[in-house]
Amino acid sequence: MRAFGLQALAALIVLLASSANAEVRLDGLFIAGRECAATQSIRNGANPGGVTTKAGQAYEMLAGNRQPPSHYLIRVPDAEPDRRWVAVSCGVHADKSPASAPPSPEEHARQPRRVEFLLAASWQPGFCETRPDTRECRTQTPDRFDASHFALHGLWPQPFSNIYCGVAANAEQDDRAGRWGDLPEVTLEAATRAELAKVMPGTASLLERHEWTKHGTCHGGTMEEYYADSLALMRSLNASAVRDLFAGKIGASLTSTQIRAAFDTAFGPGAGSRVRVSCVTDPSNGRRLIGEITIGLSGEIDDETNLSDLISTAAPTADPGCSGGIVDAAGLQ
Numbered sequence: 001m002r003a004f005g006l007q008a009l010a011a012l013i014v015l016l017a018s019s020a021n022a023e024v025r026l027d028g029l030f031i032a033g034r035e036c037a038a039t040q041s042i043r044n045g046a047n048p049g050g051v052t053t054k055a056g057q058a059y060e061m062l063a064g065n066r067q068p069p070s071h072y073l074i075r076v077p078d079a080e081p082d083r084r085w086v087a088v089s090c091g092v093h094a095d096k097s098p099a100s101a102p103p104s105p106e107e108h109a110r111q112p113r114r115v116e117f118l119l120a121a122s123w124q125p126g127f128c129e130t131r132p133d134t135r136e137c138r139t140q141t142p143d144r145f146d147a148s149h150f151a152l153h154g155l156w157p158q159p160f161s162n163i164y165c166g167v168a169a170n171a172e173q174d175d176r177a178g179r180w181g182d183l184p185e186v187t188l189e190a191a192t193r194a195e196l197a198k199v200m201p202g203t204a205s206l207l208e209r210h211e212w213t214k215h216g217t218c219h220g221g222t223m224e225e226y227y228a229d230s231l232a233l234m235r236s237l238n239a240s241a242v243r244d245l246f247a248g249k250i251g252a253s254l255t256s257t258q259i260r261a262a263f264d265t266a267f268g269p270g271a272g273s274r275v276r277v278s279c280v281t282d283p284s285n286g287r288r289l290i291g292e293i294t295i296g297l298s299g300e301i302d303d304e305t306n307l308s309d310l311i312s313t314a315a316p317t318a319d320p321g322c323s324g325g326i327v328d329a330a331g332l333q
Contacts, residue, residue, distance in 0.1 A: 038084035045169030087166030147330035255324035
C-alpha cells in the first residue's frame with residue numbers, strides 16, 4: 001500500500017508539473033490590433049458567447065500557451081468565462097508602464113514586418129473557362145480590367161500551413177465548406193474597397209471574405225492593411241513588363257521560360273526563379289491555359305517597399321510549374 005501511495009504521489013506531481021508548464025505567466029497588457037475571436041479553448045476553438053476583441057482596446061495579460069507563445073491568455077471583461085485565448089497575431093503585448101506605452105492600432109498596423117509570402121495573381125479569362133458560372137465570370141467583358149491585367153487571388157503568409165489564425169471553429173468550418181456568405185464581412189475604406197472590386201473580381205463571389213479568413217488573419221495586420229498591401233503589390237505587377245507580355249500575347253501561347261525571363265527584366269536578375277506558373281485545362285476543348293502565377297516574396301512590408309526587393313530576397317522555387325499555355329481572351333472560347 002505504501003508503494004502504491006508513493007507511485008500515486010509521483011504521478012500527481014508529474015501531472016501538476018505538466019499542467020503548470022502548459023501556461024507561461026505573462027504580465028502587462030494585450031492591445032488588440034483588430035477584431036478576432038477570443039476563445040475558451042485553443043484546441044477546439046470553443047467560444048461561448050461569440051466573444052471577440054475590439055481593435056485598440058487593452059486587456060489584462062495573463063499568460064502564453066508556451067514559449068514562445070502562439071496564443072495569449074487574456075481577461076475579457078463581461079465574458080463568461082472571462083479567461084480567453086487569442087492568437088498573438090491579433091495584437092501586441094505591452095508593459096503597463098506609461099513610459100513604454102504601446103503603439104496605437106494604426107501605428108502598429110504600419111510597422112514593418114519581416115515575413116514570407118506568396119502573391120497569387122490569376123489570369124482571369126483562363127480561370128473563367130473552368131468556372132463559367134461564377135458571378136465574376138458571367139459578367140466579364142473584353143474591356144473590363146481583368147480581361148487584360150492580372151487579378152488578385154490572394155496574398156498568402158508562408159509556410160502554407162500558416163492559416164486560420166485566431167479564427168473561430170465555426171467560421172473555419174464555414175470557409176472550408178464554401179459558405180463564404182456566412183463569414184465575417186470585410187470592412188475597408190471606400191477607396192480600398194473600390195480598387196479591390198476592380199483588381200479582385202472574385203469579390204462578386206465574396207472571395208475577399210475567404211482570403212481574409214484563411215490567409216489574411218495570419219498577415220499580422222488589419223483587414224485594411226492586408227488588402228492595401230495586396231493591392232500595392234498588384235499595382236506594381238500590372239505596371240510591369242510581365243503584364244505587357246501577357247497583354248501582347250492574348251490568344252497566343254507563352255512558355256514558363258518566357259514568363260520567367262520577363263520577371264528578370266521587370267524585377268531584376270533571378271526574379272523569374274521565384275515564380276511558379278499554374279495551368280488549367282479548358283473543359284470544352286482541352287486547351288491548356290495559363291490560370292495563375294505565384295510569386296515568392298520575403299522582406300519588410302511597409303509604405304516604402306517595392307516588389308523588386310521583396311522578390312529578390314525570397315528563396316527560389318524548386319517547382320516552376322507547367323511549361324506554358326495559352327493566354328486566354330475574355331469570354332468563353
